[in-house]
Amino acid sequence: MAKGAWNRDASRAGEETRLELVGAAIRLFGAKGFEATSTREIAAAANANIASIAYHFGGKEGLRMACAEMAADQIGRVIGEVVIQSDPQGDPDEALKIIEIAITAALNFLVGEARAQHMAAFILSEVARPGEVFEKLYGQVFQPVHSRVCQLMGLATGRDPEDEVIRLGVFTIVGQVLYFRLGAHIVARRMDWDAFGPDEIASIRDVVVGNIRAFAASNKTGTRS
């Protein structure tokens, strides 16, 4: 019962509380919106005290930024690393394959994992609102990932990676993937799906990958439909 031992336990518990708070906050911010979520609710969901939010993050606004940091890390791990650390070695087909692997990873995470729903909603609401959080997410995640996919698509098509058509085309791919998360309820109703299991995700993947290949094929240098 030395004071040091108690402090170590307290520190560990403190860090754990911090993580629990951020996790609960992302879930609730995504589900109900930032302003609509009360700090009491977050603390209850994290099995923590209301005052702990002020202690760990200085207030609700600090918690928002901590959520953005965790979300950026998460996305970086799921999709960023796949796309950044790969090396197509100058092969157009290989470049296309890497994009397809990244899209599959993104779909599995976004559509397949339940917690991704709230994270996506949280990120979207933050990205729609210019400010400090937007700058962090854009610089740390969106800009690097988009640029890298443009490089791969440039290789796949033989075009300049910064060609306007390539940059916009990569955004259309992002939109296709994202919609199956944001419009999931509409899709489920229209497709008569009860849930997004492996079979449903595979069906979506096939269509999106088909679109990517069709985009690459129809935008290859020298081919104009």
Place this chain on the structure above:
Amino acid sequence: MAKGAWNRDASRAGEETRLELVGAAIRLFGAKGFEATSTREIAAAANANIASIAYHFGGKEGLRMACAEMAADQIGRVIGEVVIQSDPQGDPDEALKIIEIAITAALNFLVGEARAQHMAAFILSEVARPGEVFEKLYGQVFQPVHSRVCQLMGLATGRDPEDEVIRLGVFTIVGQVLYFRLGAHIVARRMDWDAFGPDEIASIRDVVVGNIRAFAASNKTGTRS
């Protein structure tokens, strides 16, 4: 100064106040979220009294439903009518053209008009939340429009309009268009665009229409890449 004249004026003013309230509410609900928007704020933006919300809509929840109704009507006018009232007369090329016209109309509205930003955000937040409003929007707008576009795409490809690939493919088109509204800040930053003027929208349109043609071509009956 007969009582009748006063009543007519009051009625007209009442209807006008009602519309002002719904307009301001869609704008604010979209920009900040439903729960994050106070009734005081809405009343102030509509140059109306706080109590008028309870009078006209029974409360904040009634105002939400009135907003959904106005949004559904708006979307129906912008995109629904183009797609529903058209008749390709069995010609695959004509069917594709109708889809392209609808996509152009949707992009012009969604990306080009400022008020569409808040309406899109409002609809998205409502559609992410199963409930009465979702049912109304799905039944009145999303289901009919999606089914109709599937019919057109079925004609364009020679496939069954309710083919899984067709239904999912139409959703990927929706996602592409929607992303340029939801991710507008990201797109603007990455493209180095100051605003979404006619030239920028035309660039987006060309890429999206190219993707639609590529989808139709690569999914024509009997052609499998």
Place this chain on the structure above:
DNA sequence: GTCTATAAACAGATAGAC
């Protein structure tokens, strides 16, 4: 680091005068 208690501001709803 965690807790209780409380302060100060703000929410939606409504009663009643006009």
Place this chain on the structure above:
DNA sequence: GTCTATCTGTTTATAGAC
């Protein structure tokens, strides 16, 4: 149909005991 005034509950933030 619009207004003021007010009721009741909830919000974030914080002071201070442990």
